Amino acid sequence: MKVGDLVNPVTSQYDIAEIMGGLYGDGIIGLKGAFSREWVQQLGEDIAVLYEDALRRPGGAVGRGPKRHYVEIHPEDIRGFVDLVTHPWVKTVCEAVLGPEYKVVEIGFDVPNPGSMDQPWHRDFGAPPDTTLGRRLNSLAFNITTVDVFEDMGPFVIAPGTQWDLPEGFEHEMFPSKDMYERYEARAQRKMPKMGDISVRSALTIHKGTANVSDKARPVLVLGVDAPGANNAERHDLQVTHGYFEKLPEYVKRHLTYRLVNELEPIVQAHTIEGLMMGEA
Template sequence: MLPIASEQYDVAAIMGGLYGDGIIACQGAFSRAFIDQLGDEIAVLFAEARSRPGGALERGPNRYYVEIHPERLSGFAAIAAHPWVHAVCSAVLGPHYQIVEAGFDIPGPGAMRQPWHRDFSTPPETLIGRRLNSLAFNITTVDVQDDMGPLEIAPGTQWDDWPGDPMFPPLAAWERYEQRRVRKRPQMGDISARSALTIHRGTANVSQQARPAYVLGVDGPDGRNAERHDLQLTRAYNDKLPAALRDHLHCRIVDTLQPLVQAHTIQGLLMGAKG
């Protein structure tokens, strides 16, 4: 693993993208061989998670989220310490950012279109202070095609506010999101960064292939997403990591990894879109 270095990335472009559209990407950040390995390991972890109670969280018909132990992925350190990831986190969240989540989403064949939503309630730092204090990184393990349920995002909506449910905009607001929607078709090796507050939805997977996507969640110093997750590292694994990476991990150090029970339930996603 190369040491963290990020001077080659433009801070203004990073800030402009995430404060503007709410999503940016780095194409070809990893080799296809690296992603093949990532996909194989996610498949094993998914099978394990579905075999135990609470291991895989449903987010709609045949759509799952699984939180994982980072060291179960051989490429975790390479992803977490990638220069682009470091550059984006440092630019938006500051030098003391903390990685708080490692997991993956899997929309399988038959997954329904989701309603427009954001992943959690907008914190006051964003709603009032107009500042982002968390980011979500995604890495697809397949070349995304239109029939595989790609993500649609409504650019610039991370600042939106409305009465009622703080995560699900009212149906009366959907026309605006339909007009702004952009469909994302990342390819193997690409990595994206977005505000999870930007309004988005997974579309229907009408193919015969699942669309797994690795998730890395990162907080700024006043972010509170660590409360929803339980990042664990064994002492032996933690001791092998470079200090520059350890400084950015918000985790429990344990002698033996403990089973993870998924906690970040989003009830509004369980039935798919109604509108």
């Protein structure tokens, strides 16, 4: 990639220093009203169909705790994929933090249903040497809620700044011991986004889902992005049909990890997080 393809802080409509400071500081940032409510409503319709299908297939949905599932999908499963990955803020964040050769490696959605319980504090995977030794973030997770989130719907809770915590005493390098919970509770921020908002975080920042005591599900789209050298693509299987690939903008093709197929194959979920299955004790 040419130097001219890099994000230029002078010409970017978003403040790159603010983006870098937020993700290297708190470990999470957001953009209000990035998409229209109509766009998000369409996304919610697509997810509802995909969720119903996944629940019918063995291995189609993986548990993330009682009455909570994660479903991995393909880019062409949702009508707004290109809109999402070409949004100027998404592109700016990815290029600024992960570099011009970043790759989209995962797309899916998380659904905390009514009755889902508090999760234990956790990371989504173990911290790589790039972060623990090099103090560099090499992956990001974007989230888009498909509903307005309220206090009783089990809001996402995050402990800012904890992406840098060394995993000493962490079970499976992901779950801190309970004697560390006081630190996370003291830092905890409850996130209650509205339809159209988008956030991005380091998946290493300690977080948890909370109990959904409402009568509504809280679906959230997840987009995973890697810097060169990160290995998260090994956990996923992004498939793209030849016809869909030919219609993609060149920018998207360049930044997508994919396997070209004649026909999409159902995904059997592989990234089970056993520590989330029982909820918080």
